[in-house]
Amino acid sequence: MLTVDAAGKRGSDFAELSRTIKQAGLLDRRPHYYTFRVVGNALVLALSATAFVLVGDSWWQLAIAGLLGVVFTQHAFLGHDSGHRQIFRSKRANEVAGLLYGNLFSGISYGWWISKHNRHHANPNHIDDDPDVDISVLAFTSEQSLTKKGIFRFITKHQAIFFFPLLLLEGFSLHVISVNAILRRKIKGWGVEAALLSVHIVGYLAAVFLVMSPLKGVLFILVHQAAFGLYMGVSFAPNHKGMPVLTDEHEFDFLRKQVLTSRNVNGNWFTDLALGGLNYQIEHHLFPSMPSVSLRRAQVLVREFCEQHSISYAQCGLFRSYGYVLQHLHEAGAPLRGAAKLARATSS
Numbered sequence: 001m002l003t004v005d006a007a008g009k010r011g012s013d014f015a016e017l018s019r020t021i022k023q024a025g026l027l028d029r030r031p032h033y034y035t036f037r038v039v040g041n042a043l044v045l046a047l048s049a050t051a052f053v054l055v056g057d058s059w060w061q062l063a064i065a066g067l068l069g070v071v072f073t074q075h076a077f078l079g080h081d082s083g084h085r086q087i088f089r090s091k092r093a094n095e096v097a098g099l100l101y102g103n104l105f106s107g108i109s110y111g112w113w114i115s116k117h118n119r120h121h122a123n124p125n126h127i128d129d130d131p132d133v134d135i136s137v138l139a140f141t142s143e144q145s146l147t148k149k150g151i152f153r154f155i156t157k158h159q160a161i162f163f164f165p166l167l168l169l170e171g172f173s174l175h176v177i178s179v180n181a182i183l184r185r186k187i188k189g190w191g192v193e194a195a196l197l198s199v200h201i202v203g204y205l206a207a208v209f210l211v212m213s214p215l216k217g218v219l220f221i222l223v224h225q226a227a228f229g230l231y232m233g234v235s236f237a238p239n240h241k242g243m244p245v246l247t248d249e250h251e252f253d254f255l256r257k258q259v260l261t262s263r264n265v266n267g268n269w270f271t272d273l274a275l276g277g278l279n280y281q282i283e284h285h286l287f288p289s290m291p292s293v294s295l296r297r298a299q300v301l302v303r304e305f306c307e308q309h310s311i312s313y314a315q316c317g318l319f320r321s322y323g324y325v326l327q328h329l330h331e332a333g334a335p336l337r338g339a340a341k342l343a344r345a346t347s348s
Helices: 012-023 031-055 061-083 091-106 110-122 150-157 159-167 170-183 190-211 214-239 254-260 269-274 281-286 292-308 318-332 334-347
Strands: 263-265 314-316
Touching: 012 254, 012 292, 031 061, 031 190, 061 091, 061 110, 061 214, 091 110, 091 190, 110 170, 110 190, 150 159, 150 334, 159 214, 159 318, 170 190, 170 214, 190 214, 214 263, 214 318, 254 281, 263 281, 263 318, 281 292, 314 318, 318 334
Parallel strands: 263 314
Antiparallel strands: none
16 A cells, blocks of 8 residues: 655655756756767668668568567657657657657557557556556456456456567557547547558558568568567556556655656666666656656656655666566456456356
């Protein structure tokens, strides 16, 4: 159960922390960093595309498919940063970048994702208000697991086992949801998004089947999208899964709501690169517009501040974080396993 110290409702705590962060210059734009990252991603994409063409109709294309899954995810990370206005000062420039990295390069609706992600940031891990804990095939509380029906009930019962295999389908799911959101015109600027997404889909399929035979092409798509979905999933999963789930009964100020529901992942420069800076999830949730390259420096200040104010600060290694995620999912599905065991005992 979540608890909060006597000072738990002091709204001035975050203002104090914000002043420290601003004085350190950590909210300043970092154009040189993003120029390097944008150019670097473009070069890797160009090299991958060149290899794709040169290899031709070969089974080695499956290795390139895996590589492109990584490249597409790195582009999605830049779309994420654009959505939080980390790259440019101008709102319009960030939106254009988001549309390019989202719809055109990754095949994900930028408008749909922004709406969903903003709701997540406003109420992280809130059982009713966070769309990231409203997933048909997973349950994040015991109560939520009991609402599952049919095949979803079976999956939820064993969700700790199915979790990573399900991530292989995440890429396909994101594409389907994006197309559906645009077709239903649920997003602003749906016409532009539809055009960009259409260019992505037509260009992607044309490239695959002009270079490869139908069988190899289909397998290429399966491997590429599975790698994309898995990489996306393992990057985002450690951030909140396994952390406390909130309800309307919990009354926290902004600072504590963001810190108590988020988890950081320890690591080095490679971890930062591989996870797109999302491993500093606490700092990212407190200061969403902070350039991801500044999060490492902010982490030192935020952790020290939390220690001074007796606020629990979660941080662990990457593989340990997956352990916490699986443990939480296993516990959330326990009522279904218990009900099944009772039913078998009764029937016998």
